[in-house]
Amino acid sequence: MTAASEGTWPDGADWTGKIYSGGWRQSGGGTQPVTEPATGERLAEVGVAAPADVARAGALAARAQRAWAEAAPQERAEVLLRTARALRDHSGDVRQWIVRESGGVPAKGDYEIAAGLSQLSQAAGLASLPRGEILSPSTPGQTSCAWRVPLGVVGVINPWNAPLLFAMRALAPALVLGNAVLLKPDTHTPVSGGIVVARLFEEAGLPEGLLHVLPGGPGTGEAVVADPHVAMVVFTGSTQAGRAVARAAGDGLKRVALELGGKNSIVVLDDADIDAAAAAGAMSSFGYQGQACVAAGRHLVHADIMEPYTEALIGQADALRVGDPREEGVALGPVISERQAANIERIVDESVAAGARVLAGGRRDGLFYPPTVLDHVARTMPAFTEEIFGPVAPVVAFRTDTEAVEIANDTVYGLTAAVHSRSVPRAAAIAERLRTGMVHLNDVSAKDAANAPFGGMGASGNGSRIGGTANLEQFTQWRWMTVAEGV
Known part of the structure; x- marks a missing residue:
């Protein structure tokens, strides 16, 4: 029936x-x-x-x-x-x-x-x-x-x-x-x-x-x-x-x-609230299985806080239950199709073969793909270059604000971004240099409002x-x- x-x-x-x-x-x-x-x-x-x-x-x-x-x-x-x-x-x-x-x-x-x-x-x-x-x-x-x-x-x-x-x-x-x-x-x-x-x-x-x-x-x-x-x-x-x-x-x-599409970055500066940034990053990458044009496809993290941020992000990923979305307590349901699941799997597997490291998740069960955290991600890997449209968070280190901007702008897309810092003027200065149609400070990358103009630049x-x-x-x-x- x-x-x-x-x-x-x-x-x-x-x-x-x-x-x-x-x-x-x-x-x-x-x-x-x-x-x-x-x-x-x-x-x-x-x-x-x-x-x-x-x-x-x-x-x-x-x-x-x-x-x-x-x-x-x-x-x-x-x-x-x-x-x-x-x-x-x-x-x-x-x-x-x-x-x-x-x-x-x-x-x-x-x-x-x-x-x-x-x-x-x-x-x-x-x-x-x-x-x-x-x-x-x-x-x-x-x-x-x-x-x-x-x-x-x-x-x-x-x-x-x-x-x-x-x-x-x-x-x-x-x-x-x-x-x-x-x-x-x-x-x-x-x-x-x-x-x-x-x-x-x-x-x-x-x-x-x-x-x-x-x-x-x-x-x-x-x-x-x-x-x-x-x-x-x-x-x-x-x-x-x-x-x-x-x-x-x-x-x-x-x-x-x-x-x-979008290949959106969440930029985490060295003075950010790490737990708040990781929570926003998890929501941005894992929410609705990452199947959103505004999802965070890159986590750009200052090298000095890479370890605590990554640990916090892994904790967020491990806490998310995957399964039938009608079941109590499930946070992530299936991705939409076998084709989509296979593409997520390909991107992760090719990136791991090229040297990336899986810190959480990384193996699917049919259409169910777990929240996945990758580090050691190079700028030539599919996890960095391609829109994943799945619950995958590639983490990339930077040393200076200028380097963060350069890495974030290294994409044909230009939809949205998020910048985390306890200094709003510092975060705003970075936001001004990002080639995106939308940017959010100390928040998720995935935002939408009926009274706000929504759209991107470049291939977005x-x-x-x-x-x-x-x-x-x-x-x-x-x-x-x-x-x-x-x-």
């Missing part, structure tokens, strides 16, 4: 084997099973959107968007607030889907729900912001003004590691600013990142045709990017896939917001920012108008 047939919300009778596009309907691409990584149990079956389904959805969305853009901004905001109420009402069932589909512990599900609620409420506030400005006319006697208008249809290609959060982060501002959305959830999490989202907005009374949930693999994503009705693509995923999305979208001169993205008022720039475009007086 699948989870979808056990009476949990949302009722599987509505959506099993279907897509959401002008209501729940059969797809042209068949169906796909949804499997729980911790147990291998079949949880559900969803429809797979074929290219023809995407084309139909794009046309429906374009038609529905015109009336939506003309609706009062407060009317659009109210839909988001009702969606938030629905999410609160169904939070228990939503948490269960996140845990079982993504392999995260219940606290991870609670975090996604709280963050999704923040995204909805923050985006609702965009409706009350000024949308334009009066300009100084270039010709005396004229009126000149400019205001923001919706882009039209936004395509959102969602990842599996935070499916509810990332869906809400794009959908909420896009919809409240007058756009329609085609959402393609990842094949690993089509329920918590797609079906659940559709049902929440459906309960909230979002007019039909404005949101289309189109599960499927790369072919479905390619169809969303290429659809002529789609004016913008929001993609969260690997840098390699992001480059392909950017190339395809470029052919259509579409706006693209890319939130990609195309400089886009989503969050807070930055959403105005992302999901609208300017229109300029002049009026000649006396005509």
Whole structure:
């Protein structure tokens, strides 16, 4: 018996084997099973959107968007607030889907729900912001003004590691600013990142045709990017896939917001609180099995405190129980797939063969990979150069603040970082020299806030920012108008 047939919300009778596009309907691409990584149990079956389904959805969305853009901004905001109420009402069932589909512990599900609620409420506030400005006319006697208008249809290609959060982060501002959305959830999490989202907005009374949930693999994503009705693509995923999305979208001169990978450093200076830094480092590297673009992929530690910091980090790793995330006391669940587990194993094994030393963990059991600490990590090893996307903490020593900056910046990525020191001015001086879009002092590297612009530099993205008022720039475009007086 699948989870979808056990009476949990949302009722599987509505959506099993279907897509959401002008209501729940059969797809042209068949169906796909949804499997729980911790147990291998079949949880559900969803429809797979074929290219023809995407084309139909794009046309429906374009038609529905015109009336939506003309609706009062407060009317659009109210839909988001009702969606938030629905999410609160169904939070228990939503948490269960996140845990079982993504392999995260219940606290991870609670975090996604709280963050999704923040995204909805923050985006609702965009409706009350000024949308334009009066300009100084270039010709005396004229009126000149400019205001923001919706882009039209936004395509959102969602990842599996935070499916509810990332869906809400794009959908909420896009919809409240007058756009329609085609959402393609990842094949690993089509329920918590797609079906659940559709049902929440459906309960909230979002007019039909404005949101289309189109599960499927790369072919479905390619169809969303290429659809002529789609004016913008929001993609969260690997840098390699992001480059392909950017190339395809470029052919259509579409706006693209890319939130990609990261090789993020947590820098621990010699005057840091070692226990606090190790706790932040453990959370940054091991939280949700390290499967986050903002995870700490390097621990850069001053040589004078390398031993006590490493011991503290090992203590943090050893205290974390690995297992089925539904079991009491489990801190780390499985990684998302065999492919991901094998890649983590490869990176660690190749680095050990090159001279790195395993101080904790280092051996997987199927999809369960333990918190792993490596030292003697050289800058040529995969553990230093590659994004691991697993619960691995490579530790690298430095001697000076300048050397720490140089090591941290030795990457094509530039997403986030953390710096630990009892001297905030010293930590801030280092932070100013890091090539990252985000940096946090005496904190974790993995942070997100609905009112903050989120994004990276280099191979971590195309400089886009989503969050807070930055959403105005992302999901609208300017229109300029002049009026000649006396005509």
